[in-house]
Amino acid sequence: MKEMKKFILSTSIIKGIIFYDESRVSRLIEDFVLHIVGPIREEKPDILFFSTKTDGIWDEKNPLVQIRLSYDYEESQKKSNKARDYQELKTYKSESPDRPGARCPFGYSKLSQDKKDHTLIENDDAPIVQFIFYLYSFGYSDKKIALLLNESNVKSPSLESNWSDSTVRYILNNLWYAGDLVWFSRSSYENSKAKPIEERFLFPNHHKRLISPQLWATTQFLRSKKKNKDRMDSPFVLRDIVLCVKCERKLAVKNMTPAKAKKNYQYYYCKTCKRKINLEELHSYVFDDFTGRWGRELNNQTRTIKGIYSEWKKTIEAKSAENKSNVDKLRYKLSFVKPENEFYEDIKESFTLQIKSVEEERTKLLNVLEQIRVLSEYGEPLELISRFKEDIYKYNNEEKRSIFLIAIKEISIDFIRKNFIEINYRLTPFVEVETTIDKLNNKKDEVSI
């Protein structure tokens, strides 16, 4: 491919390039646009591209071409998922030249058979996608969801095989379902790990979303929580939420139940002061308080959330304006450093790094602001909050754990005051946004420059 590029750039009579199928040029679809098409266009803007798969002139900026490339990319990702599942045979089979065209994301179909029409519509599988997100938001693991789908004979996206945890994970991580079209999501050619979202090439609100922003935010939060090997089905449903007031330390958990014992001896305990509280004592206090609170305050809660959104917006806008002014100040100061200065390069580098770091923080803030905008426009998170209203004792461990994680910020226990318990509830179910805002508010007094 590089040879061909060299040849094109060094030969003046070439007027056009015809390729067989852009998705076959590279496994990483965007490579072709970045490393081949881009440089050729830059040097020879008049060269025309054609593809056997598209009528007329091929243009990577055409949204239809982009959608096609993005499906091809997903297709290629699906293949690598399958490979990870040791299904090499099937992968090789689907690599054969007569494989059918790239498939749509699971839950969508093409509107018409016309090759030129790329419009997608939700199909009968769409509720399955929604169900997967719903189960995950209730604490179930990718594996358990796959198991449930297989037991219920739900048809999997790959007709040849059953649901696996990687298929479920793939669906849960696919921004397509949140209405966005993503490009350049791989870290690099060698590294298939997903890039941080702010570095990806995103077409937000590209199509109608299948998953509400509220459900999306919840599943993303639980995904990041589970990265720390959180066992959602453990009976210690309040672990890392409970704090020892005196030692300011999170409580650890211990199961001291002897084998065959009739009674459970499970404790939350402080590693510093060695004091402990029985699991049942703590749980029954918290469960009762939780039930009482949501019985009383549910109606107020949905009303106050609107006010919270606007408070959050103000906090972020203020911080982001401050960042912008810091960048301006840094640039202004840098402009006074003379290139003749013997430390010029070092000083310049130090300024550049500072500017970069402040700008990165600002990008993150603007992303959170966008998230708040989408959440607030979508209306009240009624479904999430209505989970709190149900009888908490009826939920299983995973469900309880997921509910407490999104409803409670912290529980503090004062062993000296006869195990006095205080519960600090969250303002909204959107943990990650709330945590960002809390951090900003705590940082407010610090001087950044």
Ligand SMILES: [Zn+2]
């Ligand atoms: Zn302690």
